[in-house]
Amino acid sequence: MQDEVESKTLTLIVSGTKFTGRLFKAAIMKYLAHLKEQKMQKQREKGAEVKPQGRQTVKQLIGQNQGVSNLEITDPSIKAFERVARKYGVDYAVKKDRSCSPPKYLVFFKARDADALTSAFTEYTQKKVRKASRPSVLAKLNQFKELVKNAVVDRTKRKELER
Template identity: 40%
Template sequence: MQEEVSQKSMAFIIQTGKMTGKVFLQAIEKYLAQERQRRQLNARDKALHPAYKGRMTIREMMKERSGLANIEIHDEHIHDFERIARRYGIEYAIKKERDKTPPHYLVFFRGRDTDVLQTAFSEFVKKRLKVQERPSLRDKLQQLRQQHKDRATKIPEKVQRKEIVR
């Protein structure tokens, strides 16, 4: 890897009648000017359209001076909400309220993201309700065991013990 980095080179294509040091210097200056201009455009684009950052701290969110709103979540499975928020591209910050016994979380987000956050939050609620409705795997196995025992008692002794007579 180190060799690749140290051996990188540039290719200049210059049309000239006679290659002199002056022509070569002008070509390099022109290239550097274009590179500076490209970097300035990229910096301006980044300033106008900041990259999605996902989870942030509250201080980072307040740096832009945009209005913050919050939602209180009482569910301890906050990681499900984080996955959904990342999928929707929401910039958010989570603060846990330590003074309450069941964990309460405050989710801060930008005021302009309210519509997207409502969609993400409704998906989170649906997912949590779906998980609560679904019985656990252990309960299902226990029910299947009980059904099997019930069936085994209904089958007559004769059928349970088939013996081959020779």
């Protein structure tokens, strides 16, 4: 019983003297990678073929023999698309094309995921349009700074008697 408990526990040791946010993030990422590796190990033991899901390499995507299509994104904020694609469960691969001056991204996906990818792209574009339509916080701050700078403050003292 004790051996079983000990084998299932994972000890995560981090030096507490220089504990920063980056160190905490790195520790969590290593823990998640460990969990993913355990899950894949269990699948291998069962004899089932390990099939990657979500973001993967182009080679892994082509190796699944289900046909591959691609789309081109020129927007550098590809992370927002990755969040939406993960939400819709799309298997995809991102390849950065550096041949042009603003780099463009090629998003490869399975042909059978076309409908899910279409809905993911519509949500992604809606997010981008919403974000572009609202003014930035820095622009608002600069506008208020100008208002304060141009405002004239009346600093004369007035003495009045109240009766």
